[in-house]
């Protein structure tokens with residue numbers, strides 16, 4: 001039987017790459033459902049090619065436009081309620097959770113409650129609600145397979161291993177476009193969007209440039225692999241060939257390597273525990289040449305330091321960090337603030353919004369809302 005896949009965020013870079021993987025394995029997978037924010041032109045092409053049962057367009061007006069165009073070829077739902085309705089009711093086997101930011105949380109929870117395999121690319125889900133998600137996964141017996149390349153690498157290194165033998169996780173970071181630049185003054189949007197190794201969406205590309213992406217990934221790893229922050233290290237590895245490593249108690253290290261291509265971790269999350277033959281990359285070592293490693297500078301890249309600090313505080317502080325970061329990145333992308341102001345805005349929010357030490361889901365939603373309002377008011 002073919003596995004039915006629901007993709008949250010099918011017009012984004014993970015969504016598009018997931019569809020490429022599915023089109024390579026048509027006999028193994030079919031598309032149950034797709035969702036987009038507003039890119040109905042691309043969605044229409046995806047409907048033609050993959051014939052989903054249901055699609056969700058978050059933007060209501062665009063949903064109406066699409067309904068008129070596709071003439072009943074599939075169900076079209078809309079709004080945030082549409083996302084939750086889809087994940088609650090549709091008949092899928094794998095939920096690819098690849099929305100950007102906090103928006104991914106509610107629909108991912110629906111998938112967890114229904115014991116569906118969660119291929120998780122939305123790191124913010126674990127950053128803001130890691131403890132709750134962990135409890136839900138245990139309660140419902142649901143498995144999360146990470147799609148984030150670093151976490152996929154660690155997951156692969158840990159197959160057959162006992163967690164008690166882990167000395168530490170070593171997350172690799174490309175360092176982004178400004179790793180070698182001395183000052184972070186006067187950085188333009190175009191410079192920040194020019195990532196050396198990965199082609200990704202705008203939000204995650206800016207997060208890579210500030211190294212907040214690595215900070216969010218440290219928090220994500222903390223929840224996924226149930227390890228304290230002092231067992232999670234970050235090392236800058238500009239070639240992005242080693243996707244991450246695990247050091248064991250005997251000081252032996254396992255790493256997972258490949259030419260960077262998101263289709264690999266996506267395919268693994270769909271095929272696990274199997275591995276299917278594919279040729280998305282050509283791992284030619286002589287052409288790679290050398291692999292280098294550097295200590296990250298947590299003072300220059302303050303966002304990475306802040307992520308470690310919020311892990312210490314726990315509660316809603318990762319949610320404050322995440323919401324303030326989303327707003328700050330958006331303001332930078334719209335030319336309203338400077339690049340170097342991003343960590344300052346986050347730090348300001350962390351210092352001024354109260355941390356709730358044992359939040360439930362409602363508290364997390366409130367905290368997200370409040371933080372966005374606060375940051376928008378202070379930096380309008």
Ligand code: MG
Nearest residue numbers: 148149150217
């Ligand atoms: Mg990553």
